[in-house]
Amino acid sequence: MAAQVKQSIELLINNIKNLISVDYKKLEYIIAAQIAGGHVILADSHGVGKTSLARALAASIKWRPEDLATVGEAEDSKGSSRSKKDNVKMEGFNRIQCTVDLLPQDILGFNRFIGHSGEMIFNKGPVFAHFVLCDEINLLTPKTQGSFFQVMEEQSITIEGKLYQLKDPFFIIATMNLKGVHLFPLPVPQLDRFMIRLSLGYPSAEDETKIINQHGKIDAWDNFKSVIDSADLIRWKKMVDDVQMHPDVTAYLVNCVRFTRIHPDIETPASPRAGVRISRLAKSLALCRGMDYVPIDIIKEIFIPAMAHRIITRDPSIPPEAPLQSILNSAPVEPAALVLKQDR
Numbered sequence: 130m131a132a133q134v135k136q137s138i139e140l141l142i143n144n145i146k147n148l149i150s151v152d153y154k155k156l157e158y159i160i161a162a163q164i165a166g167g168h169v170i171l172a173d174s175h176g177v178g179k180t181s182l183a184r185a186l187a188a189s190i191k192w193r194p195e196d197l198a199t200v201g202e203a204e205d206s207k208g209s210s211r212s213k214k215d216n217v218k219m220e221g222f223n224r225i226q227c228t229v230d231l232l233p234q235d236i237l238g239f240n241r242f243i244g245h246s247g248e249m250i251f252n253k254g255p256v257f258a259h260f261v262l263c264d265e266i267n268l269l270t271p272k273t274q275g276s277f278f279q280v281m282e283e284q285s286i287t288i289e290g291k292l293y294q295l296k297d298p299f300f301i302i303a304t305m306n307l308k309g310v311h312l313f314p315l316p317v318p319q320l321d322r323f324m325i326r327l328s329l330g331y332p333s334a335e336d337e338t339k340i341i342n343q344h345g346k347i348d349a350w351d352n353f354k355s356v357i358d359s360a361d362l363i364r365w366k367k368m369v370d371d372v373q374m375h376p377d378v379t380a381y382l383v384n385c386v387r388f389t390r391i392h393p394d395i396e397t398p399a400s401p402r403a404g405v406r407i408s409r410l411a412k413s414l415a416l417c418r419g420m421d422y423v424p425i426d427i428i429k430e431i432f433i434p435a436m437a438h439r440i441i442t443r444d445p446s447i448p449p450e451a452p453l454q455s456i457l458n459s460a461p462v463e464p465a466a467l468v469l470k471q472d473r
Contacts, residue, residue, distance in 0.1 A: 135419030165413035167324025
């Protein structure tokens with residue numbers, strides 16, 4: 130079964146790479162994060178293909194009619210079931226272009242009073258979609274950034290006491306500018322909700338030539354097709370729990386996470402949530418590669434991109450990757466040594 134998942138993932142990746150120039154392994158990380166039920170943040174300069182990548186990933190999915198049906202009936206804050214008129218249809222893909230004047234209701238939705246009928250109707254926000262691209266998220270003010278907290282953690286939205294539970298799959302890709310004006314840093318609790326942070330970087334000269342030749346035409350997207358059924362994404366998400374993680378591998382991950390709390394260069398260390406998210410990402414990545422277990426090498430491979438956005442260094446001039454790399458270099462992998470000195 131895992132081998133079949135690997136073949137489907139390769140089909141999905143190759144389909145995207147036919148249109149978008151992106152590193153194979155980074156694209157694999159993004160897909161693994163989606164399958165694991167997490168979200169991804171892409172931190173890069175302008176114009177390197179972040180938006181096109183998110184659009185191509187969503188367009189590679191075949192959305193079924195039931196995926197785009199109404200969100201199932203939920204209860205309001207008083208425990209009463211909502212009427213069917215309060216149900217909201219899901220979209221396959223939506224894009225949120227962030228600006229400094231965007232308000233929470235522009236993202237989540239709002240109730241609107243109809244004067245001639247005397248009733249309230251709900252206008253859904255763009256977050257009611259299976260795949261959501263939040264473009265330039267750090268242009269949002271802190272108040273509007275906070276509108277993502279509940280939906281990223283609980284996959285639900287509360288509007289004036291009414292709870293809307295979003296259907297699987299639900300995936301947010303947020304892009305973040307590294308430089309510019311009117312930027313608002315994302316708070317640590319919000320960054321902690323992203324499973325992994327990646328940078329696409331600039332393409333090679335060969336890839337940049339391909340980009341110009343392909344995307345210099347107005348019909349670049351005309352022959353792009355969906356190749357994966359949305360039901361596969363839901364099935365793979367359930368399969369992640371069946372991937373085995375040996376206690377020694379778990380102990381190694383715990384050791385690395387706890388080392389962030391005693392490293393002299395780290396001011397804000399990793400929370401226990403970090404270990405949970407990294408372990409699930411590791412299982413999902415192993416599944417994408419056709420394995421039913423997590424080797425310790427996968428933990429080492431994803432530790433920095435899955436951890437760097439969760440910590441803050443004491444000296445801002447020191448990138449978070451530096452102390453994390455020193456942790457990987459010094460953390461013991463032998464089972465007998467997988468205990469921190471402070472725990473002895």
